[in-house]
Amino acid sequence: MSKKTRNVLVTGTAGFIGFHLAQLLTKRGFNVLGYDAMTDYTDVALKERRHQMLAQHANFRCVTDRLEDMDALSQAFDGFEPDVVVHLAAQAGVRYSLEQPRAYIESNIVGTFNVIECARKHKVDHLLMASTSSVYGSNTEMPFSEQQKCDTPLSIYAATKMAGESLGHSHAHLWNLPTTMFRFFTVYGPWGRPDMAMFKFTKGILEGTPIDIYNHGDMYRDFTYVEDLVEGIYHLIGAIPPGPEEIDARSALPENDSISPVAPFRVVNIGTSTKVRLIDYIEAIEAELGIQANRNYMGMQPGDVPATWADASLLESLTGQLPTTPIETGVKNFVAWYLDYHDIAPMK
Structure with missing residues (x-):
């Protein structure tokens, strides 16, 4: 990353991934402005704890407001003058999008448009935005590569994230705004969201309540440990996508690059390139806790996919x-955090 990059605005810093990224950036000496609405989709107390930890760093401060409020967002940009923007805030979760689709339109499309517009007006060096592996939708060719078409989303969540990618590309083309989209693959680890599988599985196993296992466990995921993921984001900040006029020959780029032919824009998968069976993931949690789960096998959830890789x-x-x-190390670290956070004595 260029040494001149000092100010990084990160949306969603009270969230799981945003918290870990802000922590990494502040520890490495960057000034970070967090922007988070502190919505009650997940545990607000957990979000507050994350921000309390970040506030211990002198080079971190935050604004609490919604991305949909353009005036508030513009004021945050004006007062901070970011060199780089990392947009992580979103209404997350495939299943919740079945119940509250409008929340996804407002946050993931309107909110994302506002972030892009502010980044454009401030001529930031690099705009990076989170997408998701869910945009691959019904694609069956695996592993998923950035060159594949993504025109068959299976959930409202995936559709809104794909819309964010399209907005990012059009702005990059029209305004020469260097933009990188990253597609996350099943992120897990300490300080995770309560609606995520690892959190729900661990909680259910400890409480002895049934855990729902969709598609009867015949599912695969590319489980990505959160600290690995934010390290990848950190290094991508300095990998600014060139515009068409900056490239003398395509051979100057990686052979597998997803760089747009008409804009300084690329898409990057952040995953392990390894798929893990859901049952193996659950068994790793059971082994770490020393407790067998009460398993409730179910059919496929609407909007879900049998595999990501x-x-x-x-x-x-x-x-x-x-x-x-x-996966064993990641599970061990999460379980240790969960027990400590909830003040539960280790079972083993």
Whole structure:
């Protein structure tokens, strides 16, 4: 990353991934402005704890407001003058989008448009925005690569994230705004959201309540440990996508690059390039807790997909690294955090 990049505005810093990224950036000496609405979709107390930890860093401050409030967002940009923007805030979750689709339109489309507009007006060096592996929708060719078409989303959540990618590309083309979209693959780890599978599985196993296992456990995910993921984001900040006029020959780029032919815009998968069976994931949690789960096998949830698996070779080409934390280590770290956070004595 360029040494001149000092001010990084991160949306969603009270959230799971935003918290970890802000922590990494502040520890490495960058000034971080967090922007978060502190919505009650997930536990507000957990969000407050994350921000309390970030507030211990002198180079972190935050604004509490909604992305849909353009005036408030513009004021935050004006007062901070960011060099880089990392947009992570979103209404997350496939299943919740079945119940509250309008929340996804407002946050993930209107809110994202406002972030892009502010980044354009302030001529930031690089805008980076979170997408999701869910945009691959009904695609069956795996591992998923950035060159695949993504025109068959299976959930409102996926559709809104794909819309964010389209908005990002059009702005990059029209206004020469360097933009990187990253597609996350099943992120997990300490300080995770209560609606995420690992959190719900761990809670259910400890309480002895049934845990819902969709598609009868015949599912695969590319589980990505959160610290590996934010390290990848950190290195991508400095991998600014060039515009068409800056490239003398396509051979100057990675062979597998997703760079747009008409804009300084690229999409990057952040995953491990390894798929793990859902049952193996659950068994790793059981082994760490020393308790057998009460399993409730169910059919496929509407909007869900049976497998996700990333081709992360472009990430490796651009950053020189891939996520490496084994699932056993990641599960161990999450369980240790969960027990400590909830003041539960270890079972084993």
